[in-house]
Amino acid sequence: xxxxxxxxxxxxxxxxxxxxxxxNRQYTACLKNDALLCCLPGSVSLRGIEDRMVRFIEEVxxxxxxxxxxxxxxxxxxxxxxxxxxxxxWGKLMRGACITWKYTQNDKLYQILEDTICDMLGAQDELGRxxxxxxxxxxxxxxxxxxxxxxxxxxxxHEICKSDALKERIVHALRKHLDYIVSKVGRGKNQIPIxxxxxxxxxxxxxxxxxxxxxxxxxxxxxxxLDFAEYLVTDGPDGDGNQIFELAYEGKLPPYQWNIxxxxxxxxxxxxxxxxxxxxxxxxxxxxxxxxxxxxMETDVTLIGCCGCEHEKFDHSAATQTDGTNTIIMQETCxxxxxxxxxxxxxxxxxxxxxxxxxxxxxxxxxxxxVNTEKSKNNCGFxxxxxxxxxxxxxxxxxxxxxxxxxxxxxxxxxxxIGAAGIGLVPExxxxxxxxxxxxxxxADGEYILKTPLxxxxxxxxxxxxxxxxxxxxxxxxxGKEEFEIALRIPRYSEHAIITVADRQIxxxxxxxxxxxRRWSCGDVIMIDMDMKPHVIHPIGCEQDKNxxxxxxxxxxxxxxxxDARLNCDIGEKVSLDYNGADKIRLKKCNTADFSVxxxxxxxxxxxxxxxxxxxxxxxxxxxxxSLTEVWMPVx
Numbered sequence: 001x002x003x004x005x006x007x008x009x010x011x012x013x014x015x016x017x018x019x020x021x022x023x024n025r026q027y028t029a030c031l032k033n034d035a036l037l038c039c040l041p042g043s044v045s046l047r048g049i050e051d052r053m054v055r056f057i058e059e060v061x062x063x064x065x066x067x068x069x070x071x072x073x074x075x076x077x078x079x080x081x082x083x084x085x086x087x088x089x090w091g092k093l094m095r096g097a098c099i100t101w102k103y104t105q106n107d108k109l110y111q112i113l114e115d116t117i118c119d120m121l122g123a124q125d126e127l128g129r130x131x132x133x134x135x136x137x138x139x140x141x142x143x144x145x146x147x148x149x150x151x152x153x154x155x156x157x158h159e160i161c162k163s164d165a166l167k168e169r170i171v172h173a174l175r176k177h178l179d180y181i182v183s184k185v186g187r188g189k190n191q192i193p194i195x196x197x198x199x200x201x202x203x204x205x206x207x208x209x210x211x212x213x214x215x216x217x218x219x220x221x222x223x224x225x226l227d228f229a230e231y232l233v234t235d236g237p238d239g240d241g242n243q244i245f246e247l248a249y250e251g252k253l254p255p256y257q258w259n260i261x262x263x264x265x266x267x268x269x270x271x272x273x274x275x276x277x278x279x280x281x282x283x284x285x286x287x288x289x290x291x292x293x294x295x296x297m298e299t300d301v302t303l304i305g306c307c308g309c310e311h312e313k314f315d316h317s318a319a320t321q322t323d324g325t326n327t328i329i330m331q332e333t334c335x336x337x338x339x340x341x342x343x344x345x346x347x348x349x350x351x352x353x354x355x356x357x358x359x360x361x362x363x364x365x366x367x368x369x370x371v372n373t374e375k376s377k378n379n380c381g382f383x384x385x386x387x388x389x390x391x392x393x394x395x396x397x398x399x400x401x402x403x404x405x406x407x408x409x410x411x412x413x414x415x416x417x418i419g420a421a422g423i424g425l426v427p428e429x430x431x432x433x434x435x436x437x438x439x440x441x442x443x444a445d446g447e448y449i450l451k452t453p454l455x456x457x458x459x460x461x462x463x464x465x466x467x468x469x470x471x472x473x474x475x476x477x478x479x480g481k482e483e484f485e486i487a488l489r490i491p492r493y494s495e496h497a498i499i500t501v502a503d504r505q506i507x508x509x510x511x512x513x514x515x516x517x518r519r520w521s522c523g524d525v526i527m528i529d530m531d532m533k534p535h536v537i538h539p540i541g542c543e544q545d546k547n548x549x550x551x552x553x554x555x556x557x558x559x560x561x562x563x564d565a566r567l568n569c570d571i572g573e574k575v576s577l578d579y580n581g582a583d584k585i586r587l588k589k590c591n592t593a594d595f596s597v598x599x600x601x602x603x604x605x606x607x608x609x610x611x612x613x614x615x616x617x618x619x620x621x622x623x624x625x626x627s628l629t630e631v632w633m634p635v636x
Contacts (some may be wrong), residue, residue, distance in 0.1 A: 018031070020040055021037075024158075024159050025218055025219050025221075026155060026158070026159070026215040026216075026218045026219040027159075027218070028218060029218060029278035029279055030278065030348070032278075033277070033278045033281075033349060034278075034348045034349050035348065035349065035350055035351030035434065035435065036347065036348045036351050036432040036433065036434055036439055037348070037432060037433040037434075038348070038428050038432055038433075039428065039431060039432065039433070039448060039449070039450060040449075041101075041102035041103075041105070041160065042102070042103075042105045043448065043449040043450070044103060044427045044428070044430065044431070044446065044447075044448050044449075045446050045447045045448075046427055046430075046444050046445060046446035047445045047446050048444055048445040048446070048464075048465070048466075049368070049467075049598065050426045050427060050430070050442075050444045050446075051427075051444075051446070053368060053371060053423050053426070054100060054103055054104060054423055054424060054426070054427065055104070056371065056373065056383075057096075057100070057371070057383055057419065057420050057423050057424075058100055058104055058106065058109060060372075060375070060383050061093075061383045061416075061420060062093070062096070062097045062100060062109055062112070062420060063108060063109060063112060065112055065115075067093075068090075068093075068112065068115075068116040068119070069116075069119070070405050070406070070410055070412075071089045071090035071093065071116075071405075071412075072090060072116060072119045072120050072123055073405070073406045074086045074087055074089070074090070074132045074405060074406055075087065075090070075120065075123035075130055075131065075132055076122075076123045077406045078131070078132055078133060078134045079132050079405065079406050080131075080132035080133045080137070080141070080142070080143070080146070081133070081134060081137055083133075083137065083140050083141025083142065083143075084132075084141065084142065084403050085141075085142035085145060085146060085401060085403060085414065086132050086146070086403045086405060086412075087130075087131065087132035087133070087142070087143075087146025087147070087149065087150070088142070088145060088146045088149045088414065088417065089149075089403075089412055089414075089417045090116075090120065090149070090150070090153055091146075091148070091149025091150045091151070091152050091153030091154075092149055092152075092153070092414070092417040092418050092421070093153075093417050093420060094113065094116070094117075094152075094153030094154075094156060094157060095149075095152050095153055095156045095421050096417075096418065096419070096420025096421035096422075096423070096424055097109065097113055097420060097424075098113065098156035098157050098159065098160050099156065099420070099421055099424035099425055099428070100420055100423070100424035101113065101160055102160060102424070102428065103424060103427040103428070110160070110162075113157060113160075114157075114161075114163075114166070117154070117157050117161075117166070117170070118166075120150075120153075120154075121169060121170070121173055124173055124176070124177065127180055128173075128176030128177050128179060128180045129147075129177060129180055130147065130150040130173075130177050131143060131146065131147060131150075132146060133146075139184065139185070139192050139196075139197040140197070140198065140199065141198060141199065141200070142198065142200070142205060143197065143198075144181070144185070144194075144197045144198065144205070144206035144209055145198070145205040145206060145208065145209075145265075147177065147181060147209065148206075148208055148209040148211070148212055150177065151174060151177065151178065151209070151212035151213075151215075151216065152211070152212050154170050154173070154174055155174070155212055155215050155216070155219070157170070158170050158171070158219070171219065171220065174216060175216075175220065175222070178213065178216055178225065181209070182224060182225070182228050185197060186228070186231055187231065187235060193235065194206050194207055194231075194232060194235060194236060195207075195235070195236065200262075201260050201262045201265055202259065202260050203236075204236075204244065204260050204262060204265045204266055204269060205262075205265045207232060207236040207269050207272075208265055208268035208269045208271075208272060209232070209272075210229055210232045210233065210236075210269060210272025210273065210275070210276060211268070211271050211272035211275050213225055213228055213229045213232065213272075214226070214229045214272065214275040214276050214278075214279050215275060217229065217279060218275075218278075218279060226279060226280070229272075229276055229279070230280075232272075233245060233273065233276055233285065236269070244258065244260060244266060244269060244270075245269075245273060245284075245285065245288050246288075248270070248288040248289070248291050248292040248295070249284055249287055249288040249291065250291075251287075251291035251294070251295065253295075254295045254296075254298065254299040254300070254314075254316070255292070255295055255296060255299070255300065255314040256299060256300055256313075256314040256315050256316045256317075258314070261313040261314045261315070262312060262313055262314075263300070263307045263308045263312055263313060263314050263332075263335045263338075263339075264312060264332065264334045264335050264338050266292075266314075267335070267338040267339060267341075267342050268338060270288070270289045270292050270293075270342060271338075271341060271342055271345055273285040273286075273288055273289050274286065274289050274345045274346070274349060277289070277349075278349075286349065289342075289345075289346065290346065290350070293342065293343065293346055293355070296314070296339075297354075297358065298318070299314075299316050299317075299318050299319075300314050300315070300316060300317045300318055301317075301318060301339075301358065301361075302317050302318065302321040302331065302390060303321065303365075303390070303537060303553055303555075303560050303631060303632075304331065304361070304362075304365035304366040304369065304388060304390065304560050304616060304631065305336065305339070305358065305361035305362030305363075305365050305366045305367075306331040306332070306335055306336045306339065306362065306366040306388060307331075307335050307339060308330060308331065308332060308335055309321055309323065309326055309330040309331065309390075310326070310328070310330070311328055311329060311330065311332075312329075312332040312334070312335060312400075316542070317330075318540055319539075319540040319541060319542040319548075320542045320544075320548075321390050321539065321632070322390070322391065322539040322540075322541065322542070322545070322548040322549070322551045322632050323542050323544055323545045323548050324391060324545050324547055324548065325544060325545045326545075329386070329387040329397055329398050329400075330387060330388075330389075330390070331366065331387055331388040331389070331390065332386060332387055332400055332415060333366075333367075333370045333384050333385065333386055333387070333388070333400065333415035333418065333419055334386075334400065334401070334414050334415050334418050336362055336366040336367050336370065336388075336422065337367065337418045337419060337421055337422035338418075339358070339362055340359050340362050340363065340367065340422050340425065341421065341422070341425065343355040343356075343358045343359050343362075344359060344425060344428075344429055347359070347429075347441065348432070351434065351439070353441075353489045353490075353511065353512055353513050354511070356429070356441040356442065356489050357489075357491055357492050357511065359429060359441070359442070360441075360442060360467075360491060360558050361558060363422070363426055363442070364467050364558050364559055364615075364617060365558075365559065365560045365616045365617060366388055367419075367422050367423070368617035369385075369388055369616050369617040369618075369619070369620075370384050370385045370386075370388055370415070370419065371383065371384060371385075371419070371423070371617075372384060372385065372621075372623070373596070373621055374595070374596075374621040374622060374623075376395075376396060376621070376622055376623035376624070378396040378623040378624055379396045379398070379399050379623060380399060380411055380413075382399065382412075382413060382415075382416035383416060383419060383420075384415050384416050384418075384419035385415070385623065386398055386399055386400030386401075386413060386414075386415040386416075387400060389620065389629060389630070389631075390630075390631050390632055391551070391630055391631075391632050392571065392572045392628060392629070392630040393628065393629070393630070394620060394623065394624055394625055394627070394628050394629070395620040395621065395622075395623045395624075395627070395629070396623025396624060399411065399413040399415075399416075400413050400414050400415040401413045401414025401415065426442065426444070427444070427446075429441050429442055430442040430443075430444045430446075430448065431448045431450065431460065433450060433451060434485065434487060435453075436453060436484060436485040436487075436515075436517070437452065437453060437484035437485035437486055437487070437517075438450055438458070438460065438484070438485070438486050438487070439486075439487040439489075439513065440460075440474070440486065440487065440488050440489060441489050442489075443462060443464055443466040443467075443472050443528070443530075444462065444464075444466070445462055445463060445464050445465065445466070446461075446462055447459060447460070447461045447462070448460045448461075448462070452478070452482050452484050453482075453484050454482055454484075456478065456479065456480065456482060457478070457479065458476065458477070458478045458520075459476075459477040459478070460474055460475070460476060460477075461474070461475040461477065462474050463475070466530070466557075467557055467558045467559055467598070468559075468598050468599050468615075469532070470494075470497075470528075470529060470530030470531065470532035470557060471527075471528070471529055471530075472526075472527070472528040472529075472530065473525060473526070473527055473528075474486075474525070474526040474528070475523075475524075475525050475526075476520050476521070476522065476523070476524040476525070476526075477522055477523075478520065478521065478522050479522070480521075481519055481520065481521040482519065482520060483517065483518065483519045483520070484517065484520065485515050485516065485517040486515075486516050486520070486526070487513040487514070487515045487516075488508070488513060488514045488515075488516065488526070488528065489512075489513055490508045490509065490510050490511065490512060490513070490514055490530075491510065491511070491530070491557075491558060492510055492511040493510070493531075493535075493555065493557065493558065494510050494530045494531040494532070494557075495510050495531050495533075496531040496533075497510065497528065497529060497530050497531050498528075498529045499514055499516075499526065499527070499528050499529075500526070500527040500528075500529075501516055501518070501524070501525075501526050501527075502518075502524065510531075530557065532556060532557035533584060534554060534555060534556040534557075534561075534584070534585050534586075534587050534601075535554075535555060535579075535582075535583045535584050535585060536552055536553065536554055536555075536577060536579050536583045536585050537552070537553040537554070537555055537583075538552060538583075539551050539552075539553075539632065547634075550634060550635050551632040551633060551634055551635060552575065552577055552632070552633055552635050553631050553632050553633065554577070554585065554587075554603060554613060556587065556599065556601070556615075559598070559599065559615045559616065559617075560615075560616040560631055561601065561603070561613040561614065561615060561616065561631075562613060562614060562615070562616045562619040562620070562629050562630060562631050563611060563612070563613055563619075563629065563630050563633065564614055564618075564619040564620060564627050564628070564629050565625070565626060565627055565628040565629070566593070566594075566595060566622075566626060566627050567592065567593055567600075567612045567614065568611060568612055570611055571628055571629075571630065572628070572630065572634070573634075574633075574634045574635055574636040575605060575611060575633045575634070575635060575636065576605055576606040576607070576635065576636045577603065577604065577605060577606070577635075578604040578605055578606045579604075585603065585604070586604060587601040587602065587603055587604075588601060588602040588604075588610070589601055589602075590602050590612065592612065593614060595618075595621070596618060597614045597615060597618040598614075598615040598617065598618055599614065599615050600612060600613070600614045601613050601614075611633075616629075616631060
C-alpha cells in the first residue's frame with residue numbers, strides 16, 4: 001500500500017486511521033502535528049488492574065441513570081444563583097464516560113449517554129445557552145467554566161456518536177451556545193473581558209474555555225471561533241501583570257510563584273494552548289506548554305504524582321509535601337486527572353517519554369489510590385476520594401468542590417465527576433501509533449490491535465503482572481513480514497533493564513524509549529526485564545517546618561509504598577530503615593493483609609525488626625481512622 005506523508009511528517013494512513021481522524025474533524029490537526037496517534041476505539045482489551053478500574057467506575061458511576069438526570073436538571077432549573085459550579089458536573093462526567101466507552105464498547109453505557117445527550121439538548125434556553133446561571137447572574141463566578149464543560153461533554157460525545165442526525169443537532173446547539181458567549185465576551189463595546197467573567201483566580205477558570213473553542217473551530221471551520229481563541233490567548237487573565245502564557249513562554253518563574261496558582265484551572269488553560277498550537281502552528285504556545293510542564297515537574301509534582309499541598313494551589317509541593325505543620329487538605333484528584341490529561345497531550349504531541357513517566361507515576365499511585373474500591377460510605381460513598389494523604393492521615397477527609405443539586409438534598413463534588421476521565425484514558429495511553437511504527441508507553445496486560453506504517457494489521461499481546469512484577473512478554477501477531485520500529489519506554493527508575501529480541505540482548509537507557517527497528521514477523525517475541533529494585537526517597541524539606549527533612553519513603557518500581565493502620569500497630573512511629581549508601585533497600589514479600597492489595601512487603605529496620613508496607617493505591621481505603629496511612633514516615 002502506498003504511504004503518504006503530510007506536511008508535518010506523519011504517515012497519513014489510508015483506511016481506518018485517516019477515515020477516523022477526518023471524520024472527527026475536531027482532531028484532524030493531530031494527523032499533521034502529533035508524534036503519536038491513539039489506537040482506534042475498541043482496539044484495546046486489557047486484563048489487569050487497569051481493566052478492573054475502568055469496569056468498576058463504569059458500573060458504580062457511569063451506568064447510574066438517576067445521576068445523569070440530576071445533572072441535567074441543574075440546567076433546567078438554573079440552580080447557580082449562588083455563583084456555584086454545579087454546571088460542570090454533567091460535562092465532566094460525559095467526557096469521562098465517552099472516553100470509557102471508547103474502551104469498553106458497552107452498549108448499555110452508550111444508550112445511557114445518548115439519552116442524557118437528548119435530555120440535555122432539551123435544556124437549551126431561548127438564547128442558545130446551556131447554563132445553570134440565570135441571565136441576571138451570568139458571567140460571574142463559575143459560569144463560563146461550566147459552559148466550557150458543556151462544550152467539552154457534547155464534543156466528546158460527538159466523537160463517538162453513531163447517528164449523523166444527532167451529530168447535526170449537537171453541532172447546531174453548540175454553535176448557538178458558543179455564539180452567545182462570543183457575542184458577550186471580548187474587547188468590543190458592551191462586551192465583558194474574559195478576565196472579568198469570574199471573580200476567582202483572575203478569570204483563569206474562564207480562560208480554560210480555550211480548549212473547546214479551538215475544537216469548535218476545527219469541527220466547524222468557522223473562523224470566528226479561531227478569532228475568539230486568538231483573543232483568549234492574547235487578552236486572557238493577567239493577574240496584575242502575571243500573564244500565564246507569557247510567563248510559561250519565558251520558562252523561568254515556577255508556577256508556585258505566579259499570582260495565579262490554582263493548579264487545576266491553570267493546567268486546563270494549557271490544554272487549550274496546545275489545541276491552539278495544533279490549529280495555528282504558532283510555536284509560542286507549544287513552547288509555553290512544554291515549559292510549563294517542565295516547571296511543574298521540577299517544583300510541584302509530589303512522590304505520588306499530584307501537585308499542590310496548600311489546598312489545591314501550586315505551592316512548591318515537591319518541597320512542602322513533608323510540611324508537618326500543614327494540616328489542610330492537599331493532593332486534589334482534579335489536579336491528578338488534569339495533570340495526566342496535560343501530560344498525555346504533550347506525550348502525543350512531542351513523543352517525549354518523560355510525559356509517560358509522569359503519567360505512570362500519577363496513575364499507579366495518586367489516581368488509583370483515590371478510587372473507592374472498598375465502597376466506603378464516607379464522603380457520600382462517591383467513587384473517588386478528593387484528597388490524598390502523604391503524611392499520616394486518613395482518606396475521605398472532605399468532598400472536594402461539593403455542591404447541593406437542584407432539590408438541595410443531592411450532593412456531588414468536582415473530584416467525583418472528573419475521576420472517570422483519568423481512569424478511562426489509561427487504556428488509550430498504553431500503546432500508540434508512531435510515525436515509524438508502534439510506541440509502548442504503559443505495560444498493561446492485554447491485547448492491542450494497531451497498524452504498521454504500511455497500514456497492515458498487527459496485534460501485540462502483552463503478558464505481565466506489571467506494576468507488581470517487572471517481567472513483560474510482548475508477542476507479535478501479523479499476517480506478513482515488515483520492517484518498522486517498536487519503541488519501548490524504559491522508566492527512569494529502571495536503571496538496569498534488559499530487553500531480549502530473537503536471542504539478541506539489549507541494555508537500554510533508563511528514562512528513554514528503546515527503539516527496536518527490524519523486520520518483524522508473526523511469532524516474534526520481546527522479553528523485558530525491568531529493574532524493579534526498591535529504593536528509599538529522601539525529602540527536599542521546606543523552610544516553614546524545621547522537621548520537614550526528617551522523613552523517609554520507599555518506592556518499588558513505579559509503586560510508592562505506604563504504611564496502613566490495618567497492618568501496622570507502629571503507624572506514625574519514627575523509623576530507622578536498614579538500607580545501603582546507594583539508597584537501595586532489600587524488601588521481603590509477605591501476605592498478611594486480609595484486604596485487597598497489589599503487593600505487601602516487610603521493610604527492614606536497623607534494630608533487626610521490620611515494618612510492613614503496601615502499595616499506596618491499596619492503602620487507606622476504609623476512608624476512616626481504621627486505615628490511617630502514610631507515605632512519608634518520620635525518621636529517628
